Amino acid sequence: xxxxxxxxxxxxxxxxxxxxxxxxxxxxxxxxxxxxxxxxxxxxxxxxxxxxxxxxxxxxxxxxxxxxxxxxxxxxxxxxxxxxxxxxxxxxxxxxxxxxxxxxxxxxxxxxxxxxxxxxxxxxxxxxxxxxxxxxxxxxxxxxxxxxxxxxxxxxxxxxxxxxxxxxxxxxxxxxxxxxxxxxxxxxxxxxxxxxxxxxxxxxxxxxxxxxxxxxxxxxxxxxxxxxxxxxxxxxxxxxxxxxxxxxxxxxxxxxxxxxxxxxxxxxxxxxxxxxxxxxxxxxxxxxxxxxxxxxxxxxxxxxxxxxxxxxxxxxxxxxxxxxxxxxxxxxxxxxxxxxxxxxxxxxxxxxxxxxxxxxxxxxxxxxxxxxxxxxxxxxxxxxxxxxxxxxxxxxxxxxxxxxxxxxxxxxxxxxxxxxxxxxxxxxxxxxxxxxxxxxxxxxxxxxxxxxxxxxxxxxxxxxxxxxxxxxxxxxxxxxxxxxxxxxxxxxxxxxxxxxxxxxxxxxxxxxxxxxxxxxxxxxxxxxxxxxxxxxxxxxxxxxxxxxxxxxxxxxxxxxxxxxxxxxxxxxxxxxxxxxxxxxxxxxxxxxxxxxxxxxxxxxxxxxxxxxxxxxxxxxxxxxxxxxxxxxxxxxxxxxxxxxxxxxxxxxxxxxxxxxxxxxxxxxxxxxxxxxxxxxxxxxxxxxxxxxxxxxxxxxxxxxxxxxxxxxxxxxxxxxxxxxxxxxxxxxxxxxxxxxxxxxxxxxxxxxxxxxxxxxxxxxxxxxxxxxxxxxxxxxxxxxxxxxxxxxxxxxxxxxxxxxxxxxxxxxxxxxxxxxxxxxxxxxxx
Numbered sequence: 001x002x003x004x005x006x007x008x009x010x011x012x013x014x015x016x017x018x019x020x021x022x023x024x025x026x027x028x029x030x031x032x033x034x035x036x037x038x039x040x041x042x043x044x045x046x047x048x049x050x051x052x053x054x055x056x057x058x059x060x061x062x063x064x065x066x067x068x069x070x071x072x073x074x075x076x077x078x079x080x081x082x083x084x085x086x087x088x089x090x091x092x093x094x095x096x097x098x099x100x101x102x103x104x105x106x107x108x109x110x111x112x113x114x115x116x117x118x119x120x121x122x123x124x125x126x127x128x129x130x131x132x133x134x135x136x137x138x139x140x141x142x143x144x145x146x147x148x149x150x151x152x153x154x155x156x157x158x159x160x161x162x163x164x165x166x167x168x169x170x171x172x173x174x175x176x177x178x179x180x181x182x183x184x185x186x187x188x189x190x191x192x193x194x195x196x197x198x199x200x201x202x203x204x205x206x207x208x209x210x211x212x213x214x215x216x217x218x219x220x221x222x223x224x225x226x227x228x229x230x231x232x233x234x235x236x237x238x239x240x241x242x243x244x245x246x247x248x249x250x251x252x253x254x255x256x257x258x259x260x261x262x263x264x265x266x267x268x269x270x271x272x273x274x275x276x277x278x279x280x281x282x283x284x285x286x287x288x289x290x291x292x293x294x295x296x297x298x299x300x301x302x303x304x305x306x307x308x309x310x311x312x313x314x315x316x317x318x319x320x321x322x323x324x325x326x327x328x329x330x331x332x333x334x335x336x337x338x339x340x341x342x343x344x345x346x347x348x349x350x351x352x353x354x355x356x357x358x359x360x361x362x363x364x365x366x367x368x369x370x371x372x373x374x375x376x377x378x379x380x381x382x383x384x385x386x387x388x389x390x391x392x393x394x395x396x397x398x399x400x401x402x403x404x405x406x407x408x409x410x411x412x413x414x415x416x417x418x419x420x421x422x423x424x425x426x427x428x429x430x431x432x433x434x435x436x437x438x439x440x441x442x443x444x445x446x447x448x449x450x451x452x453x454x455x456x457x458x459x460x461x462x463x464x465x466x467x468x469x470x471x472x473x474x475x476x477x478x479x480x481x482x483x484x485x486x487x488x489x490x491x492x493x494x495x496x497x498x499x500x501x502x503x504x505x506x507x508x509x510x511x512x513x514x515x516x517x518x519x520x521x522x523x524x525x526x527x528x529x530x531x532x533x534x535x536x537x538x539x540x541x542x543x544x545x546x547x548x549x550x551x552x553x554x555x556x557x558x559x560x561x562x563x564x565x566x567x568x569x570x571x572x573x574x575x576x577x578x579x580x581x582x583x584x585x586x587x588x589x590x591x592x593x594x595x596x597x598x599x600x601x602x603x604x605x606x607x608x609x610x611x612x613x614x615x616x617x618x619x620x621x622x623x624x625x626x627x628x629x630x631x632x633x634x635x636x637x638x639x640x641x642x643x644x645x646x647x648x649x650x651x652x653x654x655x656x657x658x659x660x661x662x663x664x665x666x667x668x669x670x671x672x673x674x675x676x677x678x679x680x681x682x683x684x685x686x687x688x689x690x691x692x693x694x695x696x697x698x699x700x701x702x703x704x705x706x707x708x709x710x711x712x713x714x715x716x717x718x719x720x721x722x723x724x725x726x727x728x729x730x731x732x733x734x735x736x737x738x739x740x741x742x743x744x745x746x747x748x749x750x751x752x753x754x755x756x757x758x759x760x761x762x763x764x765x766x767x768x769x770x771x772x773x774x775x776x777x778x779x780x781x782x783x784x785x786x787x788x789x790x791x792x793x794x795x796x797x798x799x800x801x802x803x804x805x806x807x808x809x810x811x812x813x814x815x816x817x818x819x820x821x822x823x824x825x826x827x828x829x830x
Contacts, residue, residue, distance in 0.1 A: 002057050002058065002059050003057070003058065003059075003060075003127050003128075003129065004055060004056075004057055004058075004126060004127070005055070005056055005057075005058045005087075005098065005124060005125075005126060005127045006053055006054070006055050006124070006125045006126040007030055007037075007053070007054045007055075007056065007064070007122055007123070007124060008051065008052070008053045008054075008122065008123040008124075008125065009028045009030075009039050009050045009051070009052050009053075009054065009120075009122055010049070010050065010051060010102070010121040010122060010123055011047065011048060011049040011050065011051075011120075011121050012026065012028070012047070012048050012068060012107070012118055012119065012120045012121065013046070013047055013118050013119045014026065014046045014047070014048075014068070014080055014081070014107070014117065014118040015046075015116075015117045015118050016046050022044050023044045023045050023046050024044070024045075024046070024070035024071075024078070024080060025041045025042065025043045025044060025045075025070055025071040026041065026042055026045070026048045026068050026069065026070055026071075026080060027039050027040060027041040027042070027050075027068075027069055027071060028050065028066060028067070028068055028069075028120070029066075029067045029068075029069060030054055030056065030064060030065070030066055030067075031064075031065040031067070032056050032058055032062050032063065032064050032065065033056075033057070033058060033059065033062050035056050035057065037054040037055075037056060038054075039052045039054070040052060041071045058087055058127070059087075059137060060087060060088055060091060060129050060133065060134045060137045060138075061087070061088050061134075061137045061138060062087050063084055063085070063086050063087065064084065064085040064086075064087065065082065065083075065084050066082060066083045066084070066085065066105060066107075066120055066122070067079060067081075067082045068080045068081045068082070068107060068118070068120060073771060074771075079109075080107070080117060080118065081107030081108060081109060081117040081118050081120075082107065082108065082109075082110070082111070083105035083106060083107050083108065083120055084111065085103060085105060085122075087127075088134065088137075088138065090103070090124065091127075091129060091134060092134075096128065096129050096130070096131055096134060097127070097128040097129075098124045098125060098126065098127040098128070099125060099126075099128075100123055100124075100125045101123065101124045101125070102121065102122070102123050103121070103122050103123075103124065104119055104120070104121050105119065105120045105121075105122065106118075106119060107119060107120055294310070294322075294323060295323050295324075295325060297312060297313045297314040298310055298311065298312055298313070298323050299311040299313065300322075307320075308320075308322075310322060310323055315340060321356075324356055324357060326342070326354075326355065327355055327356070327357055327360045329344060329345050329346040330342055330343065330344055330345070330355050330360075331343045331345065339352075340352075342354060342355055406422070406435065406436065407435055407436070409424065409425045409426040410422055410423065410424055410425070410435055411423045411425065419432075420432075422434060422435060455704055455707070455749055456749070458699050458700060458704065459708065461699065462696060462697070462699070462700075462708075463579070465696050466577050466579075466692075466696075469501055469577075469692075470501050470502070470503075471498060471499065471501045471502045472502070473502055473503070474502050474503040474504065474505045475495060475499050475500070475502045475503075475504065475505065476505045476507060477491050477492070477504060477505065477506050477507065477523075478491070478507040478508075478509065479491070479506070479507075479508065479523070480508070480509055481508060481526075484526060484527055484530055485527070485530045485531060488523075488527050488571075489564065489567050492567055492570055492571065492574075493563070493566075493567055493570075497570065497687075497690035497691050500570060500573075500574055500577075500691050501577060501691065504520045504523075504574075504578060505520075506519045506520045506522075506523045507519075520578070520580065521580055521581075524574075524575055524578075524580040524581065524582060525581065525582070525583050526583075527571065528571075528575070528582035528583045528584060529583040529584065531564075531567075531568050531571065532549055532568075532582070532583070532584045534549070534552070536558075537552055537554060537555055537557060537558065538551070538552060538555050538558070538561060538564055538565070538568070539551060539552055539555075540552040540554075542587040542606070542607040542608075543607055543608060543609070548585055548586055548587040548588070548590075548606075548607075549584055549585070549586050549587065549590075550586065550587045550589070550590055550607060550677075551565075551590075551677040551680045551681060551684070552677075553636075553638050553675060553676030553677055554638045554639050554676075555680055557639065561680065562679060562680065562683040563683075565680045565681075565683040565684045565687070566683045566684065566686055566687035567687060568684060568687070569683065569684040569685060569686060569687030569688035569689075569690075569691075570687040570688065570690060570691050571687075572594075572684075572688060572709070573687070573688045573689075573690075573691035573692035574691055574692075575709060576692055576697075576708065576709060577691060577692050581709065581710060581711035582709060582710060584710075585706055585709065585710045586706075587606060587607050588603065588606045588702045588703070588706070589603040589604075589606065589607060589673055589702075591702035591703075591705045591706055592702045593681065593685075594685075594688070594694065594697065594705065595694070595697055595698065595700060595701070595702065595705060596694050596698075597702075599669075599670070599673050599674075600669075601615065601665065601666070601669045603673060604669050604672055604673060607673075608672065611672060615665050615668065615669060618661060618664075618665060619661070619662075619665055622658060623656065623657075623658065623661060624657060624658055628656075629655065630655070630656040630664070631651060631652055631653070631654060631655055631656065632646065632647040632648050632651030632652070632654045632656065632664060632667065633645065633646045633647060633651045633652040634647065634668060634671060636675055636676065638676065645671065645675070647664070647667040647668060647671060648667065703753075703756055706756075707749075707752060707756075714748060715748060715751045715752070715755070716768060716769075717740075717743065717744065719768045719769050719770070720743075720769050720781065721740060722769075722770075723768070723769035723770045723772075723780050723781060724769070724780065724781045724782070724783060725780050725781070725782050725783075726782070726783050726784070727782060727783070727784040727785065728784060728785035728786075729783060729784070729785050729804075735785075735804060735806055735807060735813065736783065738807070738810045738813045738814075739783065739804065739813065739817075741810065742810070742813065742814050742817065750821075753821050753822075754817075754821055757795050757802075757820065757821045758781065758795045758797065758800060758801070758802045759772065759781070759797055759800050769781055772800050779799055779800045780800065781800050781802075782799065782800060782801040782802065783801075783802050783804050784801055784802070784803055784804065785804065785805075785806060786803035786804070786805065787803060787805040788805055788806075789805055789806055789807050789808055789812070790805075791805045791816075792805075792816050792819060792820045793805065793816060793817050793820045794820070795820075804817075
């Protein structure tokens with residue numbers, strides 16, 4: 001009997017480590033019966049609060065394993081503590097029903113460790129079993145599925161990513177037969193498998209525990225604790241935990257149908273070696289062994305807890321997964337450095353990960369689903385329409401030519417762009433207005449001027465006006481590093497706004513010196529890190545996978561929040577005015593607000609893709625057939641309080657229909673982009689305009705403003721190439737070589753524009769391109785072969801992927817890519 005269980009991870013209290021200045025970034029991983037779910041991480045805290053629900057499928061005799069990890073950017077995550085919870089015991093203690101049962105679990109460093117490192121609070125809900133079903137499940141513990149065994153009331157799951165043969169014992173005795181003893185890759189008896197490292201398969205994304213053994217080629221049979229048997233096969237089963245011994249079991253792969261012995265005799269151990277005496281009376285039965293033969297060089301063993309693992313004597317590693325023959329079309333090879341890799345002759349690709357039948361099947365299913373999705377979304381994903389303006393101009397010109405004749409003395413001519421204009425020979429004047437109709441001959445009430453992006457010229461023009469607005473002399477701002485936020489707030493708000501246009505003289509007490517710009521640069525960087533910190537509840541992240549900032553609707557819990565937003569408005573304007581950079585950037589809709597440009601439905605995609613896709617679905621489908629019964633009102637939750645907002649007067653009683661759904665989409669998009677932040681936004685711009693009027697930024701767009709405020713990093717082209725992956729292209733494909741040639745010819749500003757086009761931001765993480773993040777975690781820069789040669793390149797900012805069509809020449813690639821970068825509209829497509 002299996003049922004669905006909802007686990008809510010509430011909070012945790014972790015033991016503080018005084019050696020580290022910053023706290024951990026913990027998240028919780030829940031493992032049960034081969035399933036693994038994890039929460040989001042909380043940054044820099046010893047008292048994290050998640051309140052996140054996870055749903056798993058369990059049986060009444062399953063065991064929940066909770067692991068609290070600390071997220072690391074540049075290295076593997078660190079295990080802070082773990083705890084186990086027996087569902088059977090919890091059911092018995094709560095009348096066989098789990099309904100919002102809160103449990104406080106003691107976190108320890110290991111399964112059997114007594115060292116308490118913290119406390120974890122969880123809530124269990126949604127499970128109810130019959131007492132008879134629980135009794136029946138308990139009676140079937142002898143042979144649990146999915147490689148799980150029951151020992152002394154503890155369920156051990158061998159598919160857990162961190163359970164290893166070394167996790168529950170300190171010493172090992174490996175008992176083998178003569179064939180194993182004679183192997184040149186025999187294992188040392190005192191060696192212990194190190195903790196497993198999680199590996200993610202490229203196709204199936206499954207975690208596999210892999211470990212490396214220490215080879216000992218000169219070990220004798222006595223050192224290995226060998227016990228020969230009469231039939232050439234020996235097996236030592238683990239003894240009960242009460243005996244205090246930790247015995248290992250070795251099952252050789254020399255025979256296809258091994259017959260386990262009822263008894264096994266251990267020789268006299270050497271000093272320092274752990275031994276175990278096993279007998280039929282004191283030894284529990286081990287899990288059944290698969291009778292299929294293992295590949296050459298592999299060996300099956302059982303640890304002291306009855307868990308089966310497999311030893312690869314060729315590559316000197318261990319794994320929980322039973323090795324399988326390579327799928328059809330795959331080949332195992334070794335490179336000149338001795339590293340093993342696998343070749344897929346069907347797709348002509350290579351991988352370091354050993355393929356399995358399941359991983360190949362999952363990859364093929366993913367490819368099939370992906371091709372179907374691309375076919376269905378092709379029209380939706382197409383960003384650009386070719387020749388539309390030329391067709392409209394040709395139609396308009398044809399109408400002009402076929403109309404009635406011009407008045408006497410008038411002549412119609414065409415510009416080099418094909419736009420008609422009219423010459424009045426009587427008055428010797430020219431105009432775009434047609435004398436026959438009184439309307440402009442162009443499509444947009446004037447000539448179509450080609451948009452030219454010259455970022456440097458715009459910045460120079462902006463700096464010229466800043467110099468004209470600047471005031472003489474300087475102002476001194478004295479702040480302490482310990483109270484940087486409050487000191488800066490008090491002093492900046494005490495100055496007249498025009499005084500903030502003077503040259504800044506920043507003073508840190510105890511660090512007196514001359515400030516020729518370096519101290520001010522540091523002050524802007526440190527203060528921006530403080531005032532824009534989401535922990536102060538003034539700003540929040542735009543999305544789960546988007547670390548750009550937007551105003552937090554719940555900022556009203558601070559009674560002085562409007563004063564702080566006015567101060568932040570002054571501070572951001574000062575950064576632009578004095579040409580300094582800040583540490584963290586805002587969302588693109590917020591930059592458009594600074595530029596006083598109208599927001600559209602497309603802007604919603606950058607901050608809430610799911611909500612945007614829902615509105616697009618409503619727009620493209622008949623909602624009356626679906627029976628959604630929507631009204632012109634929306635609910636919003638702030639700090640646990642749900643309130644209803646009417647999009648129009650009496651909107652709660654006006655139903656959305658096919659006739660008025662366009663109005664509903666427009667109103668709900670406007671509400672989503674500005675919900676609950678009208679007062680905060682007004683206060684921000686009040687402080688901003690006091691220092692720098694918004695009209696001086698009218699020549700910039702949102703992405704250019706982000707570059708000017710957050711700065712541009714020097715891009716390491718070698719790091720970019722080294723951390724780029726290709727799909728349906730090879731590293732030596734001519735399109736890829738052309739692409740990197742074009743990137744080398746770019747200046748740093750255009751490279752940042754290209755990076756912004758593909759990833760959605762012009763800033764790189766601290767680790768460079770190797771640490772680029774996507775919607776599902778780390779995601780490297782990717783170039784994929786998609787489309788035809790007449791298509792424009794497209795970007796998928798959620799996956800850091802550039803769709804590059806197979807262009808026929810370098811000039812064509814350069815032209816299409818530059819046009820896509822300069823003229824693109826919208827945040828992303830996926």
